[in-house]
Amino acid sequence: MSLNTFGRMLRVTTWGESHGPAIGCVIDGCPPGLEISEEEIRVELERRATGRSRHTSQRREADDVKILSGVFEGRTTGTPISLFIENTDARSKDYGNIARQFRPGHADYTYFKKYGHRDYRGGGRSSARETTMRVAAGALAKKWLAQTHGIAIHGWLAQLGEIRCDTDTQWDTVNDNPFFCPDPARVPELEAYMDKLRKSGDSTGARVDARATGVPAGWGEPVYGKLDADLATAMMSINATKGVEIGAGFDSVSQLGTEHRDEMTPEGFLGNHAGGILGGISSGQDVTVSVAFKPTSSLRLPCRSIDMDGNEIEVVTKGRHDPCVGIRATPIVEAMLALVLMDHALRHRGQTGQ
Amino acid sequence: MSLNTFGRMLRVTTWGESHGPAIGCVIDGCPPGLEISEEEIRVELERRATGRSRHTSQRREADDVKILSGVFEGRTTGTPISLFIENTDARSKDYGNIARQFRPGHADYTYFKKYGHRDYRGGGRSSARETTMRVAAGALAKKWLAQTHGIAIHGWLAQLGEIRCDTDTQWDTVNDNPFFCPDPARVPELEAYMDKLRKSGDSTGARVDARATGVPAGWGEPVYGKLDADLATAMMSINATKGVEIGAGFDSVSQLGTEHRDEMTPEGFLGNHAGGILGGISSGQDVTVSVAFKPTSSLRLPCRSIDMDGNEIEVVTKGRHDPCVGIRATPIVEAMLALVLMDHALRHRGQTGQ
């Protein structure tokens, strides 16, 4: 796992800048025989896309994904699968005025420090545009997990700013609102909050939770390829993530052992503080993960900063930005969960059994 | 990064079971020329060791580490460094009565499900004994970081059960108490809490924080080898970890963008919600990480469980166990932070510059 490739047995390599001609990925290691179509991938991409509600960036990309290799007569062949999407709605001129300025909280400063140059167009490689290909690859992983193991993956918005969204949950409504909020009664509140936030020019953080149901016991490779450790790196690699929890997460800090340990009976576990993972290996329970997203740093509200020559400036970001990246993060979290699980499914096969 | 090897340019492979004859590790990729002695490693091991206060497990291991290769005339040679420690105080008979029982919250169930057999002696490979070698390897990484970049790494106990320990901090006292608590005034309270807990037979969770000072801007490899993503996997791979935060962590969820973004001036940043990492690359600020540890699951208090035949049982764990693994986790968190940073230092050299 390194640079622009994710996974060990199932390896996804993503490429492309936000304002370049195209983005894409290569999925290597998918077993042969899986039925997959461009249309199935597009359905997932549509869930992540901007410009579908007033609460996200207004950039409108068709995300018309093409499968260029690795699929023959509708099925994967075992060779690398190349996915390709043209960028059609990039507006690089929006960025002209900040071409030599750093935006606090943004990666442009650290990219400059690392690489010694500046790709000022829309965040270049650090843009959330890159997550498009995670969702595309995740669509394939989700289907494979469902077909081969009956695994289902579900994510939802658990908190937006100060608003908790998971106090009352109706799972089948998650995809019915632009927030992936599981509580339909909360949606008007979220809309009002976002409208107010957008008008103010500010942004906010969010928490997204996800769950995989049907994962068999035994996946995960102690001690440095543990399932939870791989989930942690997967989630932390998503833009704007600042925290990851498995199961009870930080609540474990103040729990007692008698409270945290999930008792077992012949009929199954009596709780799931473990989040379905013990010793880095799946237990057969639902695998649960929670991810903290920071508020977007590209704001039209001015702030103190410096330019490439180190001079003091006031920076104001124009362009089209999400006031809360967490709103669109649910499909991305699901995708990363699916990719980690499919990778471990394949690894498990190799490492065990005679 | 996989199975029992951690890191990419600096690769640490650990081996050994809690109750086997010995444990060890191989550190591969350390540049030549670093002065290092067995004694320097022992100093760090002593910080992690059990049996040094009444608040940890009473197993007493000398942890008399030997360097078997890769060091010649007191300096690393660039070849693999083999570290070796004999196990001298294992009491396998303590485990006889649970040889066929599963302990809720413990890895013995999932190891059995994965590997199809049972190493019932003291947790086998899933024991905290494995972390000894992380600390040993981390001692080398700490020294290298200090000598080559002036980087200093400090960890501390931030919370024990319900008790916050970092409200008033005196950093130079952290190593003066068995808890790594930065607030000396809290130590009596912690001792009383632990004494009570030990008597009750229960255990508790903890939060450990750590900071690296002096990390230059530019380390980290977007988008799948980000510095924060590698820290996340490093920390989540430690036994009993359930959550990882960078910088503001889960507090980011309810922050506004204007609050979270760390403004910049020619004299430096005006805050560090980012935890020293932006876009997965170090910013030159302190790198900060927070880790949640669950309460130990090996308790003498009985609970419901099953045996290897699936029968309902009541399980009671004897043996010598930590009532709070978080107490000894500070040196381990520091070690993992050091190993990730040294790995990235070496990776950075290769990937950038002409």
Add this chain to the structure above:
Amino acid sequence: MSLNTFGRMLRVTTWGESHGPAIGCVIDGCPPGLEISEEEIRVELERRATGRSRHTSQRREADDVKILSGVFEGRTTGTPISLFIENTDARSKDYGNIARQFRPGHADYTYFKKYGHRDYRGGGRSSARETTMRVAAGALAKKWLAQTHGIAIHGWLAQLGEIRCDTDTQWDTVNDNPFFCPDPARVPELEAYMDKLRKSGDSTGARVDARATGVPAGWGEPVYGKLDADLATAMMSINATKGVEIGAGFDSVSQLGTEHRDEMTPEGFLGNHAGGILGGISSGQDVTVSVAFKPTSSLRLPCRSIDMDGNEIEVVTKGRHDPCVGIRATPIVEAMLALVLMDHALRHRGQTGQ
């Protein structure tokens, strides 16, 4: 190094089938700042291309390579470089008659055994078409090596069937004939031989040699990342390779130690039986490698075989094929040599020095 990704610090992932819509690769890990253009890559591709003389396959591809990411304002940015070429002259119908037959000596049988299905169109992924992207990536590596280290890479046809081509060498003429033959006097002989071979319907093997000049001493990572071991896997991964030699190669078998060892003087080595590599590390001498290519197995001359049902058949291959793949192999061998050296240059930086 695995599946469809080559290299460790410089990682090239190739994708695409011979008769799919396109082929491409992602080059990850190239340091920022290298000036590179599509035109420079096309120059190298033209050397490998089919249809440029009567002695190779008559398939004519424009190989109009596009850079889709990782290059901004003419220079590499440090982010993944996506190269893309449309396939324009595939004739899949040529393969209809062998869709269910196996061609002896060809990969179609083993691909079927591995993946359980058949992509009968032009060899699919096992086609020499894949090597196009090696040459494209190699063009970048060659330029980087030349600019950063003054390294020059030269390959040539050393033997074609029974005809030795390197007895009299004029290095500056290698690119003046379609065989990459270094002895212009041999070219008419080669042409006559190939014309006769083509008429007969048979094919022949070849040997290609290559040399890198200017490689500094110290590259290579004992004991499992040795420079010669990486060259061996690089060359053996090229279609139709059956043997690899470094320096004296198989001649070493019957040499005496006093004959083989290259004596040293303050002015340099007195020989190069070592091929510029000792103990897996470059010595500062020219790195030399020799590669054996088998004769093409797709022949119009009938032979005994079986079909997908295991029935005995006689197979005759139509389509457009090279009567000697070795003729076009010189740029491919050069490319792999360049990719291995650039990878080691980057690895060396990380692993050594304080």
Add this chain to the structure above:
Amino acid sequence: MSLNTFGRMLRVTTWGESHGPAIGCVIDGCPPGLEISEEEIRVELERRATGRSRHTSQRREADDVKILSGVFEGRTTGTPISLFIENTDARSKDYGNIARQFRPGHADYTYFKKYGHRDYRGGGRSSARETTMRVAAGALAKKWLAQTHGIAIHGWLAQLGEIRCDTDTQWDTVNDNPFFCPDPARVPELEAYMDKLRKSGDSTGARVDARATGVPAGWGEPVYGKLDADLATAMMSINATKGVEIGAGFDSVSQLGTEHRDEMTPEGFLGNHAGGILGGISSGQDVTVSVAFKPTSSLRLPCRSIDMDGNEIEVVTKGRHDPCVGIRATPIVEAMLALVLMDHALRHRGQTGQ
């Protein structure tokens, strides 16, 4: 695959210097349940050991291997297997006189150039002593391949200097002579040749061949994890290797396609020029490999060289050396063949099938 770790699913990390206190390896990724004992490993080590005949180095090591982890109650557990051997017969003082001299043909010059220091004792890490652990790990791989797939691995000395040994073969006699010569009638000739060589102070090269029988069709991962490419890197990583061939090898250069291609019938292939590998994937035939070893460069016959200050010197090597490393190379070639095959067996499981 890198530095001191070999393999992808089955990963062997070796450590230790020729004249350090011990050598060892960690075998990670071996599936649980394999019965293995120290005694079984010792049997293979004895085949490789020096000092068992007058034709090899007279260093006598007991090679008393210990299994320190990963095996419980006689069976592998799935956790890392640590093997350990003390060095007992190193004579470092033999090397005092060449501590600052470079031996032509030896790795001491390149190690110095790479690492900037000199471990002059017996070759340090570049010594053939390292191959001990390859044979130890290979013993495990051989047993696993035999038990799970019925695969048998056999190697033999094919040529020693000018003497061909494989013209008349009696496979069951290979282990009956100290050369691993398959033709008992040749043994007196080999003994006489070696006696003469030893007296002269010179050394000679050799060729070792090996074959794996019973490998199923379908192992190997195009295009950069091909079975033959992995065999090439495995063999080239052995000390003193200068060439590797699969099947017909360099003979392919002058073969015609009609001669090289192995025709197929419902009863099987009619030849094996392919060496059991087509398109990088096993075909079900015997996998055959041939390896060229150069003559030892540590000779007592003086030659021109330089010292660490670049001064002209005459170097004479004392110490105990093999006059032909190829004599003991057969078990090492077999071990590397076994390790590659076991790695691919595990990889194959993960990458294919639903």
